[in-house]
Amino acid sequence: MRKLRVGIVDLVTRGPTRALYARIMHANLASIMPQVVGVWCEAEGHEVTFVCYTGFEDLVRELPADVDLVFIGAFTEAALLAYSLSNLFRSRGAVTVLGGPHARCYPEDARQYFDYVLGFTDRTVVREILDDCAPHRPDGRHLAAGRQPAALPGVRERWKFIAPTLKKAPLFKIVPMLGSLGCPYTCSFCIDSVVPYQQLDLDVLQEDLRFLRQQLRRPRVGWHDPNFGVRFDEFLDAIEAAAPPGSIDFIAESSLSLLSEPHVIRLKRNGFKALLPGVESWFDLGNKSKTGKVEGHAKVEQVSEHVNMILRHIPYVQTNFVLGLDSDRGPEPFELTKRFVDLTPGAFPGYSLLSAFGRAAPLNLQYQRSDRVLPFPFHFLDNNHAMNVKPQNYSWQEFYDHVIDLTRYTFSRRAIVRRFRATRAPIPRWMNVVRAVSSEGFGRIRYHSEVRRRLDTDPQLRGYFDRATTELPAFYENQVRRDLGPLWHWLPQGALSHDHHAYLKSEAIPIRLERH
Template sequence: MLDRRGGHVVRIGILDLLGPPARRPVDLGYQLLITKQYASITPQAISVWCRRMGHETFYATYYGLGRPHRLLPADLDVVFISCYTQVSHLAYALAKLYRRAGVRTVIGGPHAKAFPVDCLRFFDLVVRECDPALVSDILAGQFDPGAVISAAQPFDDVPTVEERMPEIRSSAFFWGRKPLLLSAVPMLASMGCPYRCDFCIDWSSTYRPLPADRLSADLRYLGRHLPGRLIVFHDPNFAVKFDDVFETLEAQPPGERPPYIIESSLTVLRGDRPRRLKDTNCAMVAPGVESWTDYSNKAGVGRSGGAGKVERVAAHFAQLAENVPYLQANFMFGLDTDQGEEPVELTKRFMDLAPFAFPTINIPVPFGGTPLHDELAAGGRILEAMPFSFYYAPYLVTTIKHYDPVTYYEKLVELYAHAASPAMLRRRLTTTSNRIIGYVHRARTASFRADIRSFRRILSLLRSDPEFLAFHEGRTAALPEFYRHVSEQMLGRYAELLSLADRTPDLSPAGTHPRHLAIEKK
């Protein structure tokens, strides 16, 4: 059989790994209703590009329930897998299964961009940035196994919602047919980010707005075929070119404007812009506050820090709350600028002033290719034996500059306990009459309480097990048995496919590994 260009038809699988297998009862509902909606745009784009080329294409997402190796046919020619770092070991195990079956394996996504050298141990090809031409060359066999390849820049050809509807139905709808209560359509209005946050894998990207006519066409399609369906914009920082984007949103008839979710910076959402969010039916905003002592350029408070920054940021959130039904405030705790009681007390003060904003409190993670990773690696502060499965909360994979491990986890418990207290939940529920938002508040509070139990478990080990403490203080490189056991639990039936050596990361920078062959496609 031939494709549309006269070549052979290739059987292609595209698998988007959205989360690890559910292990706690509280995870089941959260992953079904919320994690399921995290489907990435690039895997959907690859599926569309391959379909345009006339190939036989199979697309699936895995959100923590079921067996991922059964989501795609066994007799594929090529499989593309996208994943975050925390589920990379699952991707590695699946790659072993596919390679045994003679399938060419390709990995992309955030983990491949951050740790390409480690990915080469399990995949034939590692893709850092892609576009249709690069995918076409992969399918034509232009690259030998063992290569890290990249398009010259991130793709601009974002397939329309109409083209991606088979993938959207598969990823977000119930059994691919009926939308769920929170079923969402992923979209992009821009690529890259103008900020240079040292912990973010987009720190060096160039901000580029995408064509307004494409956004307008997608909005019209949704208005006709999926009225009222939620949009999630995956832009790292939405509407930096605010007026240009919002003129397109405002051009839609008021009764046909779908609800949408964005991640943006407070400095963008100033002046009368919160009102324009309301007018265009914005359902959720997730600004990054990050720190009370750093990243103030994103918060729009100039050089303000400390208590003054808390008051100004809380007042800004209050203005947003008058116009947007659901708010999330993103924080980092454990940065080198954090020390003593102040960061904890200031964050708790913000929660009290803005109970309507659900906080996320992130542990700094040294993703490869970021200035944070390079700085911590140079200082010997990365726990190099820690498997990638633990590169997310509640786990700590570095030594913290101003807190010993016991004190750090004590303060995490204090922060999470304040955020998940019954009194705080009651205050949140009184700020909304929306039933769905009330459910999300309850679900996220339950997840926080489960995280507190995980923090306390680690804290107990730090207090009682000298070897466990020594590992977290960087005095020994021997991985504690606790992490070996948990990593096997995370992998479940796939654990037998990865040895302890397989689970030990290769943190070598891109370009330094003997099997690394970087190719940039112009």
């Protein structure tokens, strides 16, 4: 078998940045799978060059010019960067592979620009590509394992890719780990609602924690489990046995329904320093937040009490909300979130605009069927720079007015100071300030305000939002051009647009055009 020169690129972001938050955090957001693929390729006897792109590197320089095969891992927000890179590498004779959230959500589109596009990826799939390693054009091969892999290489095996990535994180370093895949819950907006829950090998997990304690003085681990702590006691017993309390700090995304006070106390004892529960909505998805049928004001009070309880034990809590859900109408949902900000000053609220990522979730079929999905270029699909679902109960102007008002309220001087005072640990309290004044708080207020202004003054943009035209407003095209920099010239023709009904068409259900 030919020994291949394999390049692996983990795209944490969609283009160059100088933001302070990005400097501190991007290297800490690296994905696990590109590292896994690196381990598998080396185990098959190939030579691997690995780059985690955080927005500060010169990608064209960092990548070897003579690779045979390039794997790129990308979220949808980085799809256009990934497409441009693929085009560049193909021009130099390489074969290209796309994996990750974008490949899972938009395979039909990605096949036009890659030789292979991957869904669930296990070692057999990677081996098949390494054996085949041939151009497949114009349409790439779509390969996927039948289910999530039963086992993945742990930290010890991935360390040679983790260590250089962590070097790029100046302030603190977070090691990505995974204890489970899938989720037993079935929230219809979620990519994992149809993926069965599966725990990974606890022995590997324990060995990794022991290994980490030898490598770093006080390691920090970020769990990438879709819903951490489903088999709570089993998991915590395993962690505790390998990492005695105080030896490792942990961060996890978990649903409020799993975060009862006894569980939170146990998490505290075992070094959990940050938790990211999803609240999502005051009028829907009660099963996630353990609020059942309680809605509106009563839900705000209940959730706030719950989050304040968590904050008594855990220094950093980010509560996630989705803005623009169909269950929302009028100012009330936004006013309730402001009330939550007042009642829960220590929590950092993370806002996402309702987004339908291709075939990510069963609910997206419904949005496509009722013709509510907008064809915003992938570059803007990061839950913030565009909302690609027409809100059910708001005009665009009304909606943006509410979003801006809420964001201003959340990142007002008063709220920042209250958050600072309510947070005792030094890194969390300064992290909250950095997030507020950097790209996330102030940056979004500026961006949303610009979109809102243009809804009144830019007929091209207004027509696009109202779906009177599909011609991309210059406002958006200019941003892509600026963000891609020298790679703009490699963006394949046509890549700025995609078929936003591809999922529906693939299900062979006729499109019913219902305008709202």
